[in-house]
Amino acid sequence: MYSKEIAKLAGVSRSTVSRVINNYSNVAPETKEKVERVIKEYGYVPHASAQALAGKVSKIIGIFIANIRSGDEEYRVFRNVYISPFEAAIIDQADKLGYNTLVLIINDNEDFKKIRKLFNSKILSGGIFLGANNNSKEIFGLIESGYKLAVIDQEEIKKKNVKNHIIVNSDNYTGAYKATKHLIDYGHKAIAHICGDMNKYSGIKRLEGYRKAMKEARLKIKREYIAYGDFTEDSGFKCANQILKDKNKNKITAIFSSNDTMALGAMKAIKRMDLRIPEDISIVGYDDIRIASYVSPALTTVRSPILEMASVVTDNLINFIEKGTSSSRYYIIPVELIIRESTMKLT
Amino acid sequence: MYSKEIAKLAGVSRSTVSRVINNYSNVAPETKEKVERVIKEYGYVPHASAQALAGKVSKIIGIFIANIRSGDEEYRVFRNVYISPFEAAIIDQADKLGYNTLVLIINDNEDFKKIRKLFNSKILSGGIFLGANNNSKEIFGLIESGYKLAVIDQEEIKKKNVKNHIIVNSDNYTGAYKATKHLIDYGHKAIAHICGDMNKYSGIKRLEGYRKAMKEARLKIKREYIAYGDFTEDSGFKCANQILKDKNKNKITAIFSSNDTMALGAMKAIKRMDLRIPEDISIVGYDDIRIASYVSPALTTVRSPILEMASVVTDNLINFIEKGTSSSRYYIIPVELIIRESTMKLT
DNA sequence: TAAATATTTAAACACGTGTTCATAAAATTA
DNA sequence: TAATTTTATGAACACGTGTTTAAATATTTA
Known part of the structure; x- marks a missing residue:
């Protein structure tokens, strides 16, 4: 069923059908009504490719999800539990605005070529990066090529030739500050930090937030307080072991982990050392993440407003696509500390 | 950068470029090599819409994910924790076979029209349903329309006019049988069952498996043993309360929940009644699901081989798309019982 | 060497839709 | 009523690629 046949059935020309579909003003009301009735009756839908070829932009955006590199195969495929609801929220929001969503998992730099292909072949008219490395040259390259892109968790881009993009971050710095401050307020002094992947902006900023709180309280950050993980559970386990191996010497009483997944690994390690949480x-x-409230003891953590971030990034990207007006917009969304059972006052 | 320009740069005609791209046999080796060099140098990619319009089929498949109806907004958007890794595994497998994936969340019947649109407009060349209701008229309709579809968790379709589709199920019947048998082997006799959504094939078959095991052991299934949930945590909580409210009379000592999420809700309810698990x-x-091994006590459960199911369904669908040869294939994938801490022998 | 055949290429058309342009019809003004 | 403007419509072209057909070139055979 094509527009030619609709035209015939409605007794008008194909151009008139096209004008009805695209809401032109100069169509007689009764003609319009007649054509619309036929369209509805036969369930006609324009051929998207033909439309695209004739100059209409596609109503599909991409979600580009960076895969976790290290760790076991299972985790690799099953994907980041933080990212997954983010994806769902974006799909939902895009749908509300009439857009479909193509999901791509980015394993290596080869996959950036796939993205380029999808743009060049006009399948996508925009895209959102999730979990990307900070200052990614590959992303810069795509932005420079003029593709309409948004990035979650990325440093503000100051390069002159890299403009017209959208960046949305949660306030990692303040979140980490609040988390550390919470421990300080509870009387802890020897507070360790399990860093996340330092290639991610969130990893960097959370370390900074931790430093800020410690400095503000005039607490010295000893070398042994810091361990470098990569956001995976395994790395959390290893980092906790490393941090606590000289516990008698270090007197560490608290740990701020850069994400929940590593915190779970750390909790396993702590329990295995026969130490109690939070005593x-x-x-x-x-x-x-969802598990945080289920583990025992329930994990004190920082919550990012995923729904809000997804709305902001999707709304802005689609506005950018349709109006073409984004001049390097940069958003920081506030976060919230959720106090549960894994932290207690030092007596 | 279009094929016309490539042709000019390579000093050949546009048709020759097309023949090179589409691997025709009658192109001189040196010509072919020359054209390929230019294509690579300029990173040329054919315009997907133009290709589609000229008769090539798109390399995009859809993943149609049914949303949970009841329950809170958060859960709705954050999506089923069982489905999410499934989606990831399908995306991964499709990618390996050179296909991209468009994800659609199905909230109501209106969304089936969207699917039809995506097929009619030639954006999709196939699709996979996740979490769909059993015997869905809407899905039957789509299959009848000739769209190439696969469904996870669906009864074998016997209607004469509904053919050419692929169905992949995990062996829910045997899984539920094993789970119940495990409890029976542990000496339990008064075993309750929290049913899942009876609109889903998995919900139906798991109840059947439970019945089979009970019958085989000559255990009577009292009316109070059965409670009907809908796979959400809330419903699990409510069902457990209902089942255990007359505990002194019923002497129920074990529960088989139709999924982990409801089991979590049930565990909350049980703890709140000051009963111990598994004592x-x-x-x-x-x-x-991932949380199952983290809760305390760790949950005994049945594991479906998600990766295998995703491979089977994706491979078959793409084969169906490319070769056009599926005559109602029906697969059942075996499952595995994972014994953890939430079950114990009755002494 | 001429003829027959095999190989390679270029031109032309098709795919379905949007849009421009010219024209016909209707409405308004003089 | 005639002239002008406004409105509505259909014909023709463009979008980029695949494919068919006819022609040109190279190769082989007699």
């Missing part, structure tokens, strides 16, 4: 070690995570 | 009540879930 011996208080621990704070970040992200408020 | 007072043993509980078995289904799906082996």
Whole structure:
């Protein structure tokens, strides 16, 4: 069923059908009504490719999800539990605005070529990066090529030739500050930090937030307080072991983990050392993934407003696509500390 | 950058470029090599819409994910924790076969029209349903229309006019049988079942598996043993309360929940009644979602081989798309019982 | 060497839709 | 009523690629 046949059935020309579909003003009301009736009756839908070829832009945006590199195969495929609801929220919001969503999992730099292909072949008219590295040259390249892109969790881009993009971050810095401050307020002094992947902006900013709170309280950050993980559970386990191996010497009483997944690994390690949470070690995570409220003890953590971030990034991207007016917009969304059972006052 | 320009740069005609791209045999090797060099140098990619219009089929498949109806907004958007890794595994497998994936969340019947649109406009060349209701008229309609579809968790379709589709199920019947049998082997006799959504094939078959095991052991299924949930945590909570409210009379010592999410809700309810798991009540879930191994006590459950199911369904669908040869294939994938801490022998 | 055949290429058309342009019809003004 | 403006409509072209057909070139055979 094509527009030619609709035209015949409605007794008008194909151009008139096209004008009805595209809401032109100069169509007689009764003609319009007649054509619309036929369209509805036969369930006609324009051929998207033909439309695209004739100059209409596609109503599809991409979601580009960075895969976790290290760790086991299972985790690789099953994907980041923080990212997954983010994806769902974006799909939902895009749908509300009449857009479909194509999901791509980015494993290596080869996959950036796929993105380029999808844009060049006019399948996508925009895209959102999730979990990307900070300052990614590949993303800069795509933005420079003029593709309409938004990035979650990315430093403000100051390069002169990289403009026209959207960046939405949660306030990682303040979140990490609040988390650390919470431990300080509870009387802890020897507070360790399990860093996330330092290639991600969130990893960097959360470390900064931790430093800020410690500095503000005039607490010295000893070398042994810091361990470098990569946001995976395994790395959390290893980092906790490393941090606590000289516990008698270090007197560490609290850990701020850069995300919940690592915090879970750390909790396993802590329990295995026969230390109690929170009596011996208080621990704070970040992200408020679903498991956080189920583990025992329930994890104190920082919650990012995923729904809000997804709305902001999607609305802005689609506005950018349709109006063409984004001049490097940069958003920071506030976060919330959720106090549960994994932290307690030092007596 | 279009094929016309490539042709000019390579000093050949546009048709020759097309023949090179589409691997025709009658192109001189040196010509072919020359054209390929230019294509690579300029990173040329054919305009997908133009290709589609000229008769090539799109390399995009849809993943249609049914949303949970009841329950809170958060859960709605954040999506089913069982479905989410499934989606990831399908995307991964499709990518390996050179296909991209468009994800659609199905909230109501209106959304089936969207699917029709996507097929009619030639954006999609196939699709996979996740979490769909059993015997869905809407899906039957789409299959009848000739769209190439696969469905996870669906009864074998016997209607004469509904053919050419692929169905992949995990062995829900045997899984539920194993779960119940496990409890019986542990000496339990008064075993309750929290049913899942009876609109889903998995909900139906798991109840059947439970019945089979009970019958085989000559255990009577009292009316109070059965409670009807809908796969959400809330419903699990309510069902457990209902089942256990006359505990002194019923002597129920074990519960088989139709999925893990409801089992979590049930565990909350059980704890709130000051009963111990597994000392007072043993509980078995289904799906082996990630949280299952983190809760305390860790949940005994049934694991479906998600990766395998995703491979089977994706491989078959793409084969169907490319070769056009599927005559109602029906697959059942075996499952595995994972025994953890939430079940114990009755002494 | 001429003829027959095999190989390679270029031109032309098709795919379905949007849009421009010219024209016909209707409405308004003089 | 005639002239002008406004409105409505259909014909023709453009979008980029695949494919068919006819022609040109190279190769082989007699």
